[in-house]
Amino acid sequence: MLHLVIWLLASGCVTLCSPIHREYHLISEAKTWAQAQSYCRNSYTDLASVSNRDDMRRLVEIAAASGEGRSIWIGLKKGGVVGSWMWSVGEAQTTDYTNWASPPDSSYNCGGMRGDGKWLSASCEAVLPFVCQEGEGSSKMHVVLEEKSWRSAQGYCRQNYHDLASVSSQTENQALQQMLNESGPSTTTFWIGLFRDQWTWSDQSNSSFRYWESDQPNHDGECVLFDTFYETLWDRACGSSFPFYCYSAVTWRYVVRLELKSDSSLNLGDSATSEAILAQIQKRFEGARVQWRVQPDGTIFKKKE
Known part of the structure; x- marks a missing residue:
C-alpha cells in the first residue's frame, strides 16, 4: 500500500515546469x-x-x-x-468532447447550439439569439434573446460580459442546454463561441x-x-x-518536496515504481511537466529515519 503526502519535508523531490x-x-x-x-x-x-x-x-x-x-x-x-473548430474565448477545442447534430458544413464557419443541446454550423451572417459567458472558465452564462450576427454577438458579449459561451464537457453542455430550454423552443438555435478561420x-x-x-x-x-x-x-x-x-x-521551474509512506514490500529503488509514483503526482499538477530530481548519489529517495 502506498500513501502519497505532498508538501511535507520528505525523502524525495520533484521538479515542476510550468506552462510557457x-x-x-x-x-x-x-x-x-x-x-x-x-x-x-x-x-x-x-x-x-x-x-x-x-x-x-x-x-x-x-x-x-x-x-x-x-x-x-x-x-x-x-x-x-480552413482550420479546426475553436472557441472565441481564446482556447482551441483541446478536449475530445463535441456534440454536433451532424458533421459541420464546410461552407459555414460559425457554430450555434439548439435547445436539444446539439451543435450546428451556420453562416456567420445569420442573425440569432446568443449566449454570453461571464468570465474565462466561468460556468455563469447569460442568454441574450436579441438576434445578431455571430460577430455582432461576439462584440456584445465582450463588451458586456467576457465572451461568447464555450463548452468543454457533457456536463457543461447539459447545463447550457437546460438554460436554452428555459429561454425558447427546443428548435431555436443560439450562437455560442464556436468558429473556424x-x-x-x-x-x-x-x-x-x-x-x-x-x-x-x-x-x-x-x-x-x-x-x-x-x-x-x-x-x-x-x-x-x-x-x-x-x-x-x-518556463518557470519549482522544486516540490514530498514524503512517501509505504509498506516494507514496496521497492522505491525500482524504476517502474518511481515512474508509477510520478504518474500519480502528474495527475495532481495537470498542466505542468513533472520530473524527478535525482540526488547526487544517483538515487531519488532517501529513507527517513
Missing part, C-alpha cells in the same frame, strides 16, 4: 512581416502570439513605454486551409484568440497588425513595413 510564459519584446525597426518573423526566430523565439486580453494589455503597455507608433506586426497570418500563428500556437476591429479582416492582406490604440487586430499586406513584437519563451 511569453516575454514580449518590441522591435522599433520597420520590417516586412517575413523579415520580422526571421528576425524574431533568430534573436528570440518567434513573432508574438496572443492568447487573451491580458496579453494584449501587456503589448499596449510595452508600446506606451517605448513611445512607438500604434500599428505593430504580430505573428498571425492567413493560411491556405484560416488564420494561424507563426509559432503554431493553438490559441484561437482573435480580437478584430469591427470591419476587419477586410482582405487588405494576409498578415496581421495589432493596433495599440484601439487594441484590435487589422489585416495588412505582408510586404508592408512596420515595427513588430517578438517573444521569448520562459
Whole structure:
C-alpha cells in the first residue's frame, strides 16, 4: 500500500515546469512581416502570439513605454486551409468532447447550439439569439434573446460580459442546454463561441484568440497588425513595413518536496515504481511537466529515519 503526502519535508523531490510564459519584446525597426518573423526566430523565439486580453494589455503597455507608433506586426497570418473548430474565448477545442447534430458544413464557419443541446454550423451572417459567458472558465452564462450576427454577438458579449459561451464537457453542455430550454423552443438555435478561420500563428500556437476591429479582416492582406490604440487586430499586406513584437519563451521551474509512506514490500529503488509514483503526482499538477530530481548519489529517495 502506498500513501502519497505532498508538501511535507520528505525523502524525495520533484521538479515542476510550468506552462510557457511569453516575454514580449518590441522591435522599433520597420520590417516586412517575413523579415520580422526571421528576425524574431533568430534573436528570440518567434513573432508574438496572443492568447487573451491580458496579453494584449501587456503589448499596449510595452508600446506606451517605448513611445512607438500604434500599428505593430504580430505573428498571425492567413493560411491556405480552413482550420479546426475553436472557441472565441481564446482556447482551441483541446478536449475530445463535441456534440454536433451532424458533421459541420464546410461552407459555414460559425457554430450555434439548439435547445436539444446539439451543435450546428451556420453562416456567420445569420442573425440569432446568443449566449454570453461571464468570465474565462466561468460556468455563469447569460442568454441574450436579441438576434445578431455571430460577430455582432461576439462584440456584445465582450463588451458586456467576457465572451461568447464555450463548452468543454457533457456536463457543461447539459447545463447550457437546460438554460436554452428555459429561454425558447427546443428548435431555436443560439450562437455560442464556436468558429473556424484560416488564420494561424507563426509559432503554431493553438490559441484561437482573435480580437478584430469591427470591419476587419477586410482582405487588405494576409498578415496581421495589432493596433495599440484601439487594441484590435487589422489585416495588412505582408510586404508592408512596420515595427513588430517578438517573444521569448520562459518556463518557470519549482522544486516540490514530498514524503512517501509505504509498506516494507514496496521497492522505491525500482524504476517502474518511481515512474508509477510520478504518474500519480502528474495527475495532481495537470498542466505542468513533472520530473524527478535525482540526488547526487544517483538515487531519488532517501529513507527517513
